[in-house]
Every structure is written in structure tokens, then in C-alpha cells.
Amino acid sequence: MEQVWILPAIPFATFLVLGLFNRFIPRRGDGLAVLGMAAVVVLVGVVLADFQNFFVDGIFTPGGEHAYAEEWVDIGQGFFLIEFSTYVDSVTMVMLPVVSFVALMVLVYSIGYMKGEQRYGWYFAALSLFVSAMLLLVISGNLLQLYLAWEGVGLASYLLIGFYWERQAAAEAAKKAFITTRIGDVGLLIGIILLWRVTGSFDIQEIIHAAQEGVFDQTYLTVAMIFLFAGAAGKSAQFPFHVWLPDAMEGPTPVSALIHAATMVVAGVYLVARMLPVYDEVLIARDVVLYTGLLTALMAATMGLVATDIKRVLAFSTVSQLGFMFVALGVGALTAAMFHLFTHAFFKSLLFLGSGSVIHATDEQEVQELGGLRKKMPVTTITFTIGSLALAGLPFLAGFWSKDEILHDLQKHGPMWAYVVLAATAALTAIYTTRVVLLTFFGKPKNQQAYDRAHESPPIMTVPLMILAALAIVAGFVTYTGVGEALGFVGGIGEVVYLPAEGAHRFELDWAFAAGASATAVAGVVIGVAYWWGDAKRAAAARNWAPELHQLFARRYYIDELYQAVINNVVMGASRVVAWFDKKVVNETGVDGATQFIGFLGYRLKFLQTGRIPNYALGMALGVAALAVVAIGTT
Amino acid sequence: MIERLPLPAQFDRLIMVGGTAAVLVMAPILVVLLALLIGDEISAAELVFWLAFTVIVAGALGTVLLSNIVHAALALIATLLGVAAIYLLLATEFIALVQILVYGGGVVILIIFGLMLTNAQADPVVTDGSQKPFAAIVGVLLGGIFIAAAIDAEWGAEAATVVPFRDFGARLFKDFIVPVIIVGVLLDIALSGGIVNARAPRDDDASETEEGAAS
Amino acid sequence: MIPLENFLILSAILFATGLYGVLARRSAILILMSVELMLAAVSINFIAFASYLDGDAFSGLIFALFVITVAAAEVGLALGIVLRLFRERQTAYVDSADSMKW
Numbered sequence: 032m033e034q035v036w037i038l039p040a041i042p043f044a045t046f047l048v049l050g051l052f053n054r055f056i057p058r059r060g061d062g063l064a065v066l067g068m069a070a071v072v073v074l075v076g077v078v079l080a081d082f083q084n085f086f087v088d089g090i091f092t093p094g095g096e097h098a099y100a101e102e103w104v105d106i107g108q109g110f111f112l113i114e115f116s117t118y119v120d121s122v123t124m125v126m127l128p129v130v131s132f133v134a135l136m137v138l139v140y141s142i143g144y145m146k147g148e149q150r151y152g153w154y155f156a157a158l159s160l161f162v163s164a165m166l167l168l169v170i171s172g173n174l175l176q177l178y179l180a181w182e183g184v185g186l187a188s189y190l191l192i193g194f195y196w197e198r199q200a201a202a203e204a205a206k207k208a209f210i211t212t213r214i215g216d217v218g219l220l221i222g223i224i225l226l227w228r229v230t231g232s233f234d235i236q237e238i239i240h241a242a243q244e245g246v247f248d249q250t251y252l253t254v255a256m257i258f259l260f261a262g263a264a265g266k267s268a269q270f271p272f273h274v275w276l277p278d279a280m281e282g283p284t285p286v287s288a289l290i291h292a293a294t295m296v297v298a299g300v301y302l303v304a305r306m307l308p309v310y311d312e313v314l315i316a317r318d319v320v321l322y323t324g325l326l327t328a329l330m331a332a333t334m335g336l337v338a339t340d341i342k343r344v345l346a347f348s349t350v351s352q353l354g355f356m357f358v359a360l361g362v363g364a365l366t367a368a369m370f371h372l373f374t375h376a377f378f379k380s381l382l383f384l385g386s387g388s389v390i391h392a393t394d395e396q397e398v399q400e401l402g403g404l405r406k407k408m409p410v411t412t413i414t415f416t417i418g419s420l421a422l423a424g425l426p427f428l429a430g431f432w433s434k435d436e437i438l439h440d441l442q443k444h445g446p447m448w449a450y451v452v453l454a455a456t457a458a459l460t461a462i463y464t465t466r467v468v469l470l471t472f473f474g475k476p477k478n479q480q481a482y483d484r485a486h487e488s489p490p491i492m493t494v495p496l497m498i499l500a501a502l503a504i505v506a507g508f509v510t511y512t513g514v515g516e517a518l519g520f521v522g523g524i525g526e527v528v529y530l531p532a533e534g535a536h537r538f539e540l541d542w543a544f545a546a547g548a549s550a551t552a553v554a555g556v557v558i559g560v561a562y563w564w565g566d567a568k569r570a571a572a573a574r575n576w577a578p579e580l581h582q583l584f585a586r587r588y589y590i591d592e593l594y595q596a597v598i599n600n601v602v603m604g605a606s607r608v609v610a611w612f613d614k615k616v617v618n619e620t621g622v623d624g625a626t627q628f629i630g631f632l633g634y635r636l637k638f639l640q641t642g643r644i645p646n647y648a649l650g651m652a653l654g655v656a657a658l659a660v661v662a663i664g665t666t
Numbered sequence: 667m668i669e670r671l672p673l674p675a676q677f678d679r680l681i682m683v684g685g686t687a688a689v690l691v692m693a694p695i696l697v698v699l700l701a702l703l704i705g706d707e708i709s710a711a712e713l714v715f716w717l718a719f720t721v722i723v724a725g726a727l728g729t730v731l732l733s734n735i736v737h738a739a740l741a742l743i744a745t746l747l748g749v750a751a752i753y754l755l756l757a758t759e760f761i762a763l764v765q766i767l768v769y770g771g772g773v774v775i776l777i778i779f780g781l782m783l784t785n786a787q788a789d790p791v792v793t794d795g796s797q798k799p800f801a802a803i804v805g806v807l808l809g810g811i812f813i814a815a816a817i818d819a820e821w822g823a824e825a826a827t828v829v830p831f832r833d834f835g836a837r838l839f840k841d842f843i844v845p846v847i848i849v850g851v852l853l854d855i856a857l858s859g860g861i862v863n864a865r866a867p868r869d870d871d872a873s874e875t876e877e878g879a880a881s
Numbered sequence: 882m883i884p885l886e887n888f889l890i891l892s893a894i895l896f897a898t899g900l901y902g903v904l905a906r907r908s909a910i911l912i913l914m915s916v917e918l919m920l921a922a923v924s925i926n927f928i929a930f931a932s933y934l935d936g937d938a939f940s941g942l943i944f945a946l947f948v949i950t951v952a953a954a955e956v957g958l959a960l961g962i963v964l965r966l967f968r969e970r971q972t973a974y975v976d977s978a979d980s981m982k983w
Contacts (some may be wrong), residue, residue: 640980730902766905784973801904809897856954863961
């Protein structure tokens with residue numbers, strides 16, 4: 032457990048080797064990357080086994096070894112302490128398997144997907160870098176290290192979104208992603224510094240204890256936590272930072288599967304989950320989390336309803352589901368949020384990889400050009416459908432359990448209207464996923480060339496799909512105590528992952544509630560089928576009935592235009608003023624003016640050098656006379 | 667080698683006339699002084715002093731104001747001889763003699779040689795910003811300061827003491843022998859330097875200066 | 882007897898006149914002559930002080946002697962320089978040596 036830092040070290044080593052030497056390794060090192068990842072998965076299992084030892088009588092009692100710290104820079108005897116520290120607890124234990132396993136699946140899949148691409152070796156190097164940074168992030172014990180890993184993840188995301196940088200759109204998207212998350216990151220840094228100012232430490236556990244002891248002033252802490260959440264919102268694409276995720280689909284599809292579905296975007300969720308005990312102290316900040324998540328979930332669901340690119344739909348869906356997770360965190364339900372994160376990782380990456388399979392086969396991303404692919408690509412169709420039904424929340428699939436848990440907790444702890452909105456969003460989720468499935472795989476093919484090109488993907492791509500589909504079905508059952516015990520845990524997920532304040536709780540199925548949730552999901556599917564089956568006549572009619580609404584959703588609420596206008600006017604305007612100041616005042620007056628003045632002085636004074644001796648003699652005599660006057664004056 | 671000296675400039679003529687007038691004025695002064703002497707108002711020493719004073723000041727003004735150079739040189743001689751008279755008043759006959767010999771007989775002759783060798787002409791009328799006003803200001807300023815200092819200070823001195831010649835010589839060659847030797851060396855150096863500077867230009871001299879001008 | 886201030890005033894006037902001459906005259910030799918005036922004034926000063934104030938150890942006299950000697954040497958050298966100037970510029974006016982100007 033102490034050596035848990037090996038986990039990020041392995042992919043980082045892979046990154047270095049592949050980044051520098053991929054030309055010289057056979058097959059450009061993809062095997063090396065997969066091998067490294069597999070090693071990490073195995074090691075995660077080891078850590079997991081070790082983790083079980085910390086459960087005494089069913090209660091998680093952390094011993095000394097789960098936290099490890101090593102000092103790096105110490106300024107002022109602990110005034111400013113940078114250390115490398117790790118902290119492993121149940122939240123970490125949810126993230127580690129998710130990250131490593133999904134990464135392994137994606138890496139194997141990429142071998143097939145990225146075959147023949149130039150910069151093949153660099154792709155694997157960048158992915159390894161990303162995994163390394165993400166692992167570092169989840170095991171971080173102090174906020175500074177977390178911030179470092181945060182930025183590292185952002186960097187890897189930038190590199191990978193802009194993988195096809197010859198395409199202008201891809202370069203722009205990478206820039207947009209980085210800049211948007213950067214703005215959030217500034218908030219995160221401010222939050223970290225604010226927290227440090229009061230407690231003098233970056234260590235997360237220390238900060239939590241300090242907050243619980245009431246060291247902070249209430250307003251101060253609220254502000255700090257809101258800033259922290261700004262960083263989380265940036266990374267997790269919540270409103271108003273959600274604009275980068277849809278555009279990030281310019282990157283290769285496996286990248287989207289790994290980074291923008293399962294791992295990086297949940298870094299924000301992870302951060303808030305980690306700091307949840309502190310958020311519990313300042314309920315205003317927690318409410319901010321709740322409502323932001325709610326708003327984002329609804330907005331993204333509406334935008335996903337009208338998007339025409341498969342990957343974009345999935346991107347909006349991711350944003351929406353992240354909103355769900357934040358809603359859960361917003362009511363203090365750590366278990367529900369982490370559970371949803373767990374299940375969502377599997378079925379969302381499954382969906383992305385499935386769409387990648389479609390794209391690889393048909394070279395088309397637009398749903399308008401696809402259709403009727405189920406005959407030609409059966410495995411993909413089946414796995415994709417399983418994934419989308421899980422997303423919709425159909426009973427007994429993985430998504431059902433976690434979403435149900437969230438709705439349940441929201442109904443118990445949150446305002447009623449929020450529950451209604453979230454339930455409606457869940458219904459919308461079901462509708463748009465059904466739409467995508469129908470338009471892509473069912474019905475008649477709309478573009479005959481695309482249809483002709485379609486073929487089932489090679490096993491190296493379909494095997495991960497099948498594994499993930501299996502997980503999408505069964506992953507939800509870990510909520511049951513029996514299943515948990517069978518796996519070697521103390522109990523179901525509710526008994527492993529919980530807030531100390533909450534206490535462990537067994538999972539009890541509230542049949543009435545579950546029935547209601549299932550009904551919503553099924554209703555959503557039915558509506559989707561009704562509108563989009565066949566020729567989708569009803570959908571077209573609906574579109575024509577409210578074209579402005581459709582336009583609003585399709586143009587993503589015009590937020591992109593708003594941001595651009597702000598940048599053009601405010602930022603550029605301000606920079607124009609500053610540039611004018613720099614040019615006119617500093618440069619022309621200050622710098623040039625000084626030199627010109629000296630030159631002018633020189634030009635005028637040079638006439639003193641007449642070269643004539645009488646003039647110089649006069650000068651000397653004047654000097655002597657002055658000295659004499661002074662001497663007389665002073666005596 | 668020496669051309670005809672130019673005729674005195676207009677200004678010079680004025681000075682000459684003025685000088686003559688001064689002499690004419692001086693005659694009455696002399697008479698006055700004598701009268702005062704005889705009338706026991708001033709002593710003989712004072713008479714000599716005032717005479718010398720007049721000569722010195724007139725000569726000095728002539729040196730610096732006369733435009734004809736030779737006339738200026740002559741005025742210089744007058745000044746220096748007046749200074750010798752002052753030295754006599756101060757009962758330092760040796761220095762007075764040295765003054766006459768060296769200055770009058772050496773320095774001024776040297777200056778006149780220089781005049782001839784450099785084809786000296788009248789001091790030109792300067793049109794491009796003459797320094798004369800400023801020079802006058804500075805001179806008056808400095809002189810005024812000196813005079814003020816001299817008058818203000820309390821000297822407490824009564825009379826001039828006569829210095830026996832023998833003691834002077836003994837002092838000079840006993841206590842100040844080193845400076846005397848050094849001055850001798852200095853004169854040597856000055857002599858050599860003067861020769862080097864003033865010798866007639868030869869062919870390699872011209873090439874030297876041309877090289878010097880080119881580099 | 883003659884008070885000391887008389888001599889000092891005389892020397893002051895002589896010195897001032899010499900200074901004016903140095904600054905106002907254009908010909909090198911005239912400047913030289915004005916310098917002689919200044920030196921003479923200084924000598925008067927020295928000898929007057931030595932005579933009135935320092936009767937036993939008459940250092941001022943000796944100094945004045947040296948002044949005279951050095952003045953003579955200096956005149957010799959200076960005239961040599963003036964001759965050189967004359968050879969270069971064909972004129973003895975000091976204004977002509979003004980090539981090191983702006």
C-alpha cells in the first residue's frame with residue numbers, strides 16, 4: 032500500500048520510452064503500452080487485496096500505511112510544504128479499478144482502431160501519459176500534487192484531442208478544451224491557496240479535519256469551496272464550462288472513450304467527492320454543486336436530443352450524466368455518486384467504443400448518413416444497444432441501480448422540484464439514447480455507400496466491446512451485500528464507499544421507488560421508439576412544430592457565440608487598451624522619450640566643445656572664481 | 667624674414683594718444699606727489715611706491731589692451747621694471763636685480779624674438795563672439811575678491827625687514843639646495859625641449875608631421 | 882611706513898589684469914605675456930609676505946626666486962610650442978588650433 036506510487040510510475044515510464052523511442056520498437060510499442068497497462072491492472076488487484084485488510088468489523092478503519100508522504104520542498108519549516116503524498120481510501124479504490132481497467136480495454140481496442148495511422152507510437156505514448164497522470168491524481172494526498180496531476184491530465188487531453196492536428200477543427204478544439212479547463216483551473220488554484228492560507232497545509236485530510244473542527248470562517252470557506260468547484264466544473268464540463276466537451280470529439284474515438292467518458296471528466300467528480308466532508312460544512316457551496324449539476328444535466332440532455340453526430344450525442348450524454356453525479360454529491364450522497372461514476376464509466380466507454388466501431392467501418396459520423404447497420408455489424412449493434420439501455424436506466428442493467436440510487440437520495444435530501452427535474456432528465460436520457468440507436472442501427476440505410484462499406488470490426492476491437500457490455504449488465508449488482516461479500520469486500524458498495532458522517536448502509540431495494548424509476552425509463556424508450564422508428568415521421572413533425580426550440584438546442588443555446596462575443600469585445604477590448612498603453616506611454620514616452628531627451632541634450636551641449644583654448648581657459652577661470660566665492664562665503 | 671611691422675591699428679593709435687595723455691596727466695601727479703613729499707605728507711618710500719604703482723598698472727593695462735604686439739611687449743617691459751622697483755622698496759635688492767636681468771633682459775627679449783619668428787601681426791578684431799566681456803567680469807570678480815580678502819584680514823605687520831644678502835645666500839644654498847639643483851635640471855630640460863621644439867624644420871620633420879596628420 | 886595691504890592690492894590688480902589678458906587675447910604670444918604678468922603679481926605677493934611677516938626665515942623670497950626661474954624656463958618652452966603652432970597653421974593665433982571640436 033505504501034508503494035502505491037508505482038501505479039502511476041509504470042505508465043509514465045511507458046510514456047517516456049514510447050515518446051522518445053517509438054520508432055525503434057517493433058510495432059511502435061503498442062504491445063509495450065498494453066503490457067504496462069495490464070501490469071497496472073494486476074497491481075490494482077494487489078492493492079485491492081491489501082485494502083480489504085482495513086475493514087475491521089465492517090467499518091473502514093484506516094491504518095498508517097494507507098497514507099504515505101515524502102517531503103520535497105519545505106520553506107519556512109512547514110509554512111510552505113510541498114510533499115509527495117498518497118492517500119488510499121474507498122473513494123480511491125473505486126477510481127483505481129475503473130481507470131486502469133477501462134484504460135486497458137481502450138488500449139487493446141486502439142490497436143485495431145488506430146491501425147495504419149501516422150504517429151501511431153505517439154498515440155500510445157500520450158495515452159500512457161494520460162493514464163499516469165490520472166492515476167497520480169486519484170492517489171494524491173495533497174492538493175498541490177493533485178493540481179499537478181490535474182494539469183497533467185489536461186495536457187494529455189490537449190495532446191490527444193489535437194492528435195489529428197493537421198485538421199484545423201481538431202487544433203481549435205484542443206485549444207478550446209485546454210483554455211476552458213484552464214479558466215476553471217485558475218479557480219481551483221485560488222481555492223487551494225485560500226484553503227492553504229488558513230490551515231497552512233495542502234494535505235487533504237488535514238484540511239478536512241480543520242474544516243470539521245471549525246477553523247474556517249464560514250463565508251471564507253464557502254468562497255474557497257466554490258472556487259474549488261469551479262475547477263471541478265471546468266474539468267467535468269459543467270455549465271458554464273461545458274462548451275469544450277462536444278468539440279473534443281475531434282480526437283480519435285478511443286480517446287473520447289477513455290478520457291471524455293470514463294476518466295478525465297470524472298476528475299472533477301472525484302475532487303468534489305474527496306472534499307465532500309468539507310462541503311458538508313458549507314451547505315451553500317454544496318447547493319451550488321447541486322444546482323449546477325441539475326442545470327447541466329437538463330441542458331445537456333436537451334442538446335443531445337437534436338445532435339446529429341453520434342459522438343456529439345454521446346458527449347452531451349456524458350455531460351448530462353456528470354450532472355447527475357454532481358447532483359448526488361450536492362445532496363451529500365457520496366455512495367450514489369461514486370456508484371454512478373463506476374457504472375457510467377463502463378457503459379459510456381462501451382458506447383464510445385461502439386460508435387468508434389461504426390465510424391471505423393463506415394467512415395461516417397453523422398447519424399443522417401447511417402441506418403440499418405444491424406445486419407452488417409451484429410456484435411456492435413448488440414453491445415451498443417446494451418450500453419444505451421444501461422444508460423437509459425432499464426431495470427437490472429447497471430445504470431438502473433446507480434441512477435435509481437441518485438434519484439432516491441435526491442428525493443430524500445433535496446427539494447422536490449429538483450427531483451422532478453432530474454426524473455424528467457432521466458426520461459430525456461432514455462429518449463435520446465433510443466433515438467441514436469434507432470437512427471444508427473435500425474431502419475433503412477440512408478447513405479448507400481456508407482452502408483456498403485460497413486463491416487464488422489476485427490476481434491481485437493469487438494472483444495473489449497463484449498467485455499464492457501458484460502460489465503454494463505452486471506456492474507450494478509455490486510450494490511448488493513451478497514455480491515460484495517462474494518467479491519471479497521465487506522459488503523455491497525454502500526458499505527464500502529461512504530462518508531464517515533453517513534455511516535455504512537446496506538442496500539435495501541425500495542420497490543415502489545424502483546418501479547417508478549423503471550417506468551420513467553421504459554416510457555422514455557417507448558417514446559423514442561414511437562418517434563424515431565422507421566422513417567421517423569413523428570420526429571420530423573415534432574421538429575417542424577417548434578423549429579425555434581429545435582434551433583436553440585441544436586445551436587447549444589448559443590453559448591458558444593456568447594463566449595466568442597465576450598472574448599471579442601471584453602478581452603480583446605481590454606487588450607487593445609493595454610497594448611495602447613504599452614506602446615504610447617511606456618514605449619514611446621518612457622523609453623524612446625528618455626533616449627531622445629538625452630540625445631537632444633547632447634545635441635545642444637556639444638557646442639560647448641569649441642576646440643578653442645581661450646574658451647576653455649575662460650571656463651577654468653570661471654571655475655576658480657566660483658571656488659573663490661565659495662571659499663570667501665564659507666569663511 | 668621679418669616683414670615690415672604693420673602700422674598701428676586705429677585702436678592702437680587711440681591708446682597711444684591716450685598713453686600720451688596719461689603721461690601728461692602723470693606729470694601733474696608726479697608734481698603732486700613731490701609736493702606731498704616735500705610737505706611731509708607722504709614719505710619718500712611712499713612716493714616711490716605710488717610711482718611704481720602707476721607704472722605697473724599702466725604697463726599691465728597696456729599689455730592686455732594694446733593691439734600692436736610690439737607695443738604690448740614694450741608695455742610689459744615697463745611693468746616688469748616697475749615690479750623691480752617694488753622689490754627694491756621691500757628691501758630685497760637681489761631679487762630686484764634678478765628680476766631686471768632675467769625678465770627684462772631675458773624673457774622679454776625672448777618674447778620679441780618669438781614675435782619676429784612667428785610673423786606676429788596685430789591682434790585681430792574678433793567678430794565671432796569675443797570673450798572680452800566675460801574675461802573682464804572674471805578678472806574684476808577675482809581681483810575684487812583678493813582685494814577684499816587683503817583688506818579684511820588683520821595682518822599685524824609693521825614694517826619691512828631688511829634681509830642681509832649673506833644670510834639669503836646661505837639659506838638658499840644650505841637649506842634649499844635640493845630645490846636649486848632640481849631647478850637646474852628643470853632648466854636643462856626646458857632648454858632641450860625648447861631646442862627640439864624650435865629647431866628649423868628638416869625634411870624628416872615634415873614627413874613626421876604628415877604621418878602624424880595622416881594617422 | 883607702507884602698509885602691507887598696499888602691496889597686496891597692487892598684486893591683486895596686476896593678477897586680475899593678467900587674467901583678463903589670458904582670457905581675452907587671441908595671439909599666443911600675447912597670452913604668454915599676460916601669464917608673465919600673473920607670475921610677477923604672485924612674486925610680489927610672496928616677497929611682500931616674506932618681508933613683512935616672516936622676517937627671519939624668508940622662505941617667500943626663495944620661493945619668489947624659484948618662481949622667476951621657472952617662469953623664464955616656461956617662457957622658453959612655450960615659445961617653442963608657439964613656433965610649432967606657427968609652422969603648422971602658419972599663424973600664431975590660438976583660435977586656429979580648434980580641430981578637436983564638435
